[in-house]
Each structure stands twice: as structure tokens, then as C-alpha cells.
Amino acid sequence: MKTCEITGEGKPCSNQIKRLKEILDKIPEDEELQHRSEHFKAISDPTRLKILYLLQDGELCVCEIINVLEKPQSTISHHLNVLKNAGFIEGRKAGVWIHYKLLNPEIVDLIENLLK
Numbered sequence: 217m218k219t220c221e222i223t224g225e226g227k228p229c230s231n232q233i234k235r236l237k238e239i240l241d242k243i244p245e246d247e248e249l250q251h252r253s254e255h256f257k258a259i260s261d262p263t264r265l266k267i268l269y270l271l272q273d274g275e276l277c278v279c280e281i282i283n284v285l286e287k288p289q290s291t292i293s294h295h296l297n298v299l300k301n302a303g304f305i306e307g308r309k310a311g312v313w314i315h316y317k318l319l320n321p322e323i324v325d326l327i328e329n330l331l332k
Contacts, residue, residue, distance in 0.1 A: 255302050255303070257302075258298050258299055258302035258304060259299075259302075259327065261295065261298075263291070263292075263295050264295045267295055267296065267299060267305075268299070268318065268323060268327070269324055270284065270285075271316060271317060271318045272318065272321065276317075277310070277313045278292060278313050278315075281296075296314075303319060304319060305317065
């Protein structure tokens, strides 16, 4: 059994347990943490990050994203759907194409600040 650094015994002291339980009580429920982790998964792909960076200057048509990233339409559509389902982007239909924009224009700055 590992010795506690605080008490020198095989278990943490009751004050430490109490403090940890207080911290645990402030942590969101598992369902909310799962929801939050889905957001991080959505931005964990380099292509999806590139799409967010491209959209930071304004709305783009899917055809523009396909051409600039040089990826198949099906690949770009998949990534756009992931970002849309996570609530990062929205699209509007214009003819046969969909134009996408960021729901929060500050998302790229938030990502940058997170990584500092």
C-alpha cells in the first residue's frame, strides 16, 4: 500500500479527503463532462481546426473549403458535420451549395489562448 505524503500512513488524512470531496462536488456531472469532451473531440482533428481557421474571416462555401484544403467533398462534409453537431458552425443553403460560418467568431482565439 502506498504511503500518504501528508500523514505518512497508508491512507490520506480525513481533512484531505474532505477537501477532495468538496472539489469533486464542484465538478460538473458525468453527462455534462461527456458533452464537454465531445466539443474537444470535434476540434481534435487537424482538418477541422483548419476549417475553423478558414472561417474566422467570414462565411465560406463548401466548394471553397474543398478547393483550398484539396480534400474530397465527402471528407470535408464529414468534418463540417462534426463541427456543426458540436455547435461551432452553422450553414445556410444557397442553391446546391451550403455556406458555413462560425457561430462564435472568437472560437479560434479561444483555442489559441487555451494552448498558451
